[in-house]
Amino acid sequence: MPLVFHRDGRPIHPPLGLYDGLKVVLESMVSYIEKEVPKKTLKFWRLQSPRHFHGGEWNQNGSCLFNEPLREDELDMWFDPSNNEVNKEARMLNRVIEEALHGTDIRVLDLTGLSEFRADAHPAVWLGKKDAVEIWGQDCMHWCLPGVPDTWVDILSELITDSLKTRH
Template identity: 55%
Template sequence: MTCSYLYTGHWWSLDKFPPATPLLFYKNGKPLFPLLNLRDGLEMVLKHMIAYIEKSVPVHALKLWRTQSPRHFHGGDWNQNGSCLFNNLLTDQQVETWFEPKNRGVNREVREINQIVKDALRGTSFQLFDVTHISEFRADAHPAIWLGRKDAHIMWGQDCLHWCLPGLPDTWVDILAAIILDMSNHKMSERHWK
């Protein structure tokens, strides 16, 4: 069995590059003008990348796209005094307030980007490996409050993107293993019935 694993993440945040400082996208080695906004640029990149992989990777290969893992800034973004000093799971209401794009929450970009990815993958042979929603509840699993000192976040800053507690990344691995085993078992049963 062959596995391909692709991921695009927080660098594609639709708010990260303001219109005054746009990214420059290239096609066939030449810059594209007029300049694309970040959303259109991401859609173009995904379209070309997915088409290349669909053409180049064997049909029987397992192609997974892991959705973005969320960050948990509260009270502002990373550069606006946001923090993630939480030691409890978020409630359903908190998750929707923080992540639902309609609510304009600080962490909404994860769902915005994931929707663009889901739209780009529609009709392809990629399987979505969605870790986002289960991870949105785990504001408590970032290193921010687990650095050994109560004032560690003041000394070293907030890390509301990476994960340090066991549990959540282990759950991702369990889901990934189940996907791989399911595909492997499916392929074995196909061979058995031929």
């Protein structure tokens, strides 16, 4: 069943694919932000964080049993859309988002590249119980280990500081 997207309160026909529909949604959101949020307000849009499923999606026995970061030479194998792996969506979505934000005063908070390395930083095997994976499955999407979210906060803080300095 195709997704139904709306423009001006009416369904768009013919139905759009996911990425074309996302473009419509983003255009609407960006237009609203540009029109309704005061120019003096700092605006940031965080791009997608990567997932690290291996061997299938979360509901297809995908796993992320890693205890060390990925190497640089492994990243394209995991995340390049041309490889059609389960983790490709972040890069594809980010391209669409960056296109929608181009030419606006919304700053892009791109944490994807640095986070792609950290396949070891998901809750998958760190939930504290020996049988946690069997009970809860593997969470290869969220982040739990110190380092990744802390780095995100540091980067956001620096962007805010930099933005405030350039305004004066």
